[in-house]
Amino acid sequence: MAKSPGKLTIRDIADRAETSPATVSRVLSNSPYPVRPELRQRILQAAAAAEYAPNAIGRMLRQGFSRDIGVIVPTISNPFYAQLLLGVELEARQADFNILICNSFRDPRIEKSAIENLIRKQAAGILISGLGDNQGLLEKIQRQGTAIVAFDQNIDSQVCNQVGFNFIRGGMLAAEYLAGLGHRRIAFLTTPLNRRSRREMLEGFRRELLRHDLELPDECLLVAGQEEESATIYELAAGRELAGRFLALPQRPTALAVVNDLLAMGILQQLHEAGLQIPRDVSVIGFDDLPFAALTTPALTTIRQPALEMGRLAFRIVRGQISQTSNPAQYRPPPVTTLLEPELIVRQTAAPPEPARL
Amino acid sequence: MAKSPGKLTIRDIADRAETSPATVSRVLSNSPYPVRPELRQRILQAAAAAEYAPNAIGRMLRQGFSRDIGVIVPTISNPFYAQLLLGVELEARQADFNILICNSFRDPRIEKSAIENLIRKQAAGILISGLGDNQGLLEKIQRQGTAIVAFDQNIDSQVCNQVGFNFIRGGMLAAEYLAGLGHRRIAFLTTPLNRRSRREMLEGFRRELLRHDLELPDECLLVAGQEEESATIYELAAGRELAGRFLALPQRPTALAVVNDLLAMGILQQLHEAGLQIPRDVSVIGFDDLPFAALTTPALTTIRQPALEMGRLAFRIVRGQISQTSNPAQYRPPPVTTLLEPELIVRQTAAPPEPARL
DNA sequence: ATGAAAGCGCTAACAA
DNA sequence: TTGTTAGCGCTTTCAT
Numbered sequence: 001m002a003k004s005p006g007k008l009t010i011r012d013i014a015d016r017a018e019t020s021p022a023t024v025s026r027v028l029s030n031s032p033y034p035v036r037p038e039l040r041q042r043i044l045q046a047a048a049a050a051e052y053a054p055n056a057i058g059r060m061l062r063q064g065f066s067r068d069i070g071v072i073v074p075t076i077s078n079p080f081y082a083q084l085l086l087g088v089e090l091e092a093r094q095a096d097f098n099i100l101i102c103n104s105f106r107d108p109r110i111e112k113s114a115i116e117n118l119i120r121k122q123a124a125g126i127l128i129s130g131l132g133d134n135q136g137l138l139e140k141i142q143r144q145g146t147a148i149v150a151f152d153q154n155i156d157s158q159v160c161n162q163v164g165f166n167f168i169r170g171g172m173l174a175a176e177y178l179a180g181l182g183h184r185r186i187a188f189l190t191t192p193l194n195r196r197s198r199r200e201m202l203e204g205f206r207r208e209l210l211r212h213d214l215e216l217p218d219e220c221l222l223v224a225g226q227e228e229e230s231a232t233i234y235e236l237a238a239g240r241e242l243a244g245r246f247l248a249l250p251q252r253p254t255a256l257a258v259v260n261d262l263l264a265m266g267i268l269q270q271l272h273e274a275g276l277q278i279p280r281d282v283s284v285i286g287f288d289d290l291p292f293a294a295l296t297t298p299a300l301t302t303i304r305q306p307a308l309e310m311g312r313l314a315f316r317i318v319r320g321q322i323s324q325t326s327n328p329a330q331y332r333p334p335p336v337t338t339l340l341e342p343e344l345i346v347r348q349t350a351a352p353p354e355p356a357r358l
Numbered sequence: 359m360a361k362s363p364g365k366l367t368i369r370d371i372a373d374r375a376e377t378s379p380a381t382v383s384r385v386l387s388n389s390p391y392p393v394r395p396e397l398r399q400r401i402l403q404a405a406a407a408a409e410y411a412p413n414a415i416g417r418m419l420r421q422g423f424s425r426d427i428g429v430i431v432p433t434i435s436n437p438f439y440a441q442l443l444l445g446v447e448l449e450a451r452q453a454d455f456n457i458l459i460c461n462s463f464r465d466p467r468i469e470k471s472a473i474e475n476l477i478r479k480q481a482a483g484i485l486i487s488g489l490g491d492n493q494g495l496l497e498k499i500q501r502q503g504t505a506i507v508a509f510d511q512n513i514d515s516q517v518c519n520q521v522g523f524n525f526i527r528g529g530m531l532a533a534e535y536l537a538g539l540g541h542r543r544i545a546f547l548t549t550p551l552n553r554r555s556r557r558e559m560l561e562g563f564r565r566e567l568l569r570h571d572l573e574l575p576d577e578c579l580l581v582a583g584q585e586e587e588s589a590t591i592y593e594l595a596a597g598r599e600l601a602g603r604f605l606a607l608p609q610r611p612t613a614l615a616v617v618n619d620l621l622a623m624g625i626l627q628q629l630h631e632a633g634l635q636i637p638r639d640v641s642v643i644g645f646d647d648l649p650f651a652a653l654t655t656p657a658l659t660t661i662r663q664p665a666l667e668m669g670r671l672a673f674r675i676v677r678g679q680i681s682q683t684s685n686p687a688q689y690r691p692p693p694v695t696t697l698l699e700p701e702l703i704v705r706q707t708a709a710p711p712e713p714a715r716l
Numbered sequence: 717a718t719g720a721a722a723g724c725g726c727t728a729a730c731a732a
Numbered sequence: 733t734t735g736t737t738a739g740c741g742c743t744t745t746c747a748t
Contacts, residue, residue, distance in 0.1 A: 380718075380721095381717085381719075384718095392718095393717070394718085397718085418724090419725065422724065
């Protein structure tokens with residue numbers, strides 16, 4: 001199990017170009033070091049002829065740092081995270097960094113092993129969503145000099161830089177819009193409230209309802225059963241479950257705020273199957289504005305979270321942190337939280353309630 | 359820019375446990391090598407106390423091989439590829455491999471640089487979709503001992519193992535179903551025919567129409583304009599364009615086969631906006647069976663490509679190729695192509711045509 | 717059962 | 733301008 005036979009090293013190229021490994025290295029890694037043009041040519045040709053590919057492992061070991069950034073998301077099958085990753089990738093490409101994508105499936109154990117794996121691989125920085133029980137790990141990692149940015153949901157303790165959305169404001173926007181349309185009895189449908197983002201949305205939602213002299217009765221807060229790791233997308237099943245429970249509600253609400261678009265899509269379809277017309281029979285507002293949200297029929301009204309922008313921003317922040325870490329000055333600026341503001345996207349699933357139902 | 363100050367090496371742990379690096383290595387890498395239990399304990403404790411994390415770069419350089427598999431897809435924002443990656447990941451996790459995900463955005467230059475990057479990183483294998491101009495690269499790479507499996511679309515030259523779908527059969531299934539429902543004038547809507555997969559679907563579609571004494575008139579083959587790299591999903595815009603062209607068709611077809619689900623979703627919505635009822639006014643059948651396909655209203659009838667299964671299969675094949683490569687026996691088995699069979703998923707967007715329109 | 721030492725491929729300090 | 737050499741962190745002979 002030694003080295004593969006076919007792999008060439010810098011030494012081989014040096015021999016073929018009749019020079020030394022050092023010079024080959026200088027040429028092939030675009031060092032500003034001066035090399036006689038004629039020799040430079042010879043080296044480039046030898047490398048090309050031999051189809052030589054430098055070994056990044058050797059290089060990294062020597063240099064002691066990498067240009068890899070790890071990104072840990074619950075699952076790329078959720079289009080929200082796919083969008084976010086796209087933002088990170090676009091930014092990373094420009095800065096000549098590589099990204100290593102890890103799915104945690106929202107499992108703290110997998111999350112932990114992903115983090116450790118990235119550390120072992122000497123990733124220069126880590127972008128992470130989720131982060132259930134692993135907050136202790138964070139401090140350890142930062143102490144060891146790996147930059148970290150948590151995104152997508154606010155983490156309770158302020159141990160690292162964060163990027164997130166103003167979920168409270170998002171919840172408020174939804175309540176404001178629905179109440180403004182004239183709805184008086186409104187339900188809030190959500191996946192389990194174990195994530196801060198969801199709790200904050202709910203809080204904002206309630207707060208804004210109050211300003212309209214409304215409230216969210218207990219029976220109108222519908223929380224889906226616990227999620228599990230599985231190949232199929234959790235939100236779709238949860239949406240079906242919640243739609244059923246909504247339909248069974250006594251004195252049915254005229255509007256319905258849903259904690260994310262995927263869930264809303266499941267709900268929309270189930271309501272359609274039950275024979276309801278949207279928005280005539282019930283208004284629906286989602287949260288996220290996935291690319292697909294515009295594609296439901298009718299098109300989903302939603303509160304936009306700019307996932308792609310968040311990805312870009314998260315990368316830029318971790319990048320900044322990396323430059324600082326490699327800086328000799330030992331000053332460590334305190335962690336910063338950056339919130340992106342949500343935006344109401346009006347489409348077709350929300351309308352004033354039928355006068356008869358008020 | 360030397361080593362980070364905070365990083366511990368195996369040597370540090372050896373010192374703290376008052377033993378040698380060799381022994382520490384044996385303990386921490388779970389070598390079967392015998393180590394006195396008492397000493398083993400001491401080492402483990404020292405490592406834990408120091409929060410030591412082994413450096414995977416050093417390890418890989420020494421061992422000469424990695425457990426990383428690169429996967430190159432057009433974009434993970436397309437749920438089809440997200441699903442496929444999930445399949446790869448599930449399989450890789452079991453085999454204790456890591457996957458490195460690269461988006462090529464269908465750009466041959468990015469694709470090439472992704473491949474080279476993986477080679478430099480000493481990836482043990484590469485799974486790749488797309489592959490426009492880079493077929494020459496493939497041979498070079500295989501010669502250097504990196505396992506490669508191409509997936510998702512058939513590549514013309516047989517230089518490496520392939521996994522794909524039986525697209526011809528997929529096209530046939532769509533035609534068979536629509537013709538069987540009684541449709542006589544059927545359109546085929548597709549993104550550009552520069553990919554083999556699409557051409558083959560079309561071929562199968564035509565072939566099966568013939569068996570029903572039907573044909574695809576030129577004006578009923580609608581091909582969308584060229585795709586471009588962009589943050590937003592290309593298929594959605596293309597769907598809108600094609601729906602418009604379909605609506606303008608003289609003697610409008612009663613059914614419509616669409617080359618993928620994403621495109622079909624865009625089309626479905628546009629038809630809805632134009633006031634058409636599906637499937638009363640026109641039947642629609644998609645291709646892929648994305649998780650979201652079941653969520654349109656009405657739910658999309660489609661030809662299923664088991665993307666997750668393909669991901670699993672692709673991994674297993676590249677895995678097999680890797681074990682063979684590291685084998686001393688120099689026998690190289692010829693490349694193999696494996697095709698997964700498509701399956702008709704009947705939902706609600708296709709029905710017999712209105713008798714009046716025949 | 718343990719340790720000393722060599723060396724994976726590369727780059728950077730130093731020498732020439 | 734070029735080459736020699738040391739060493740990044742790890743594993744694995746080989747010697748003890």
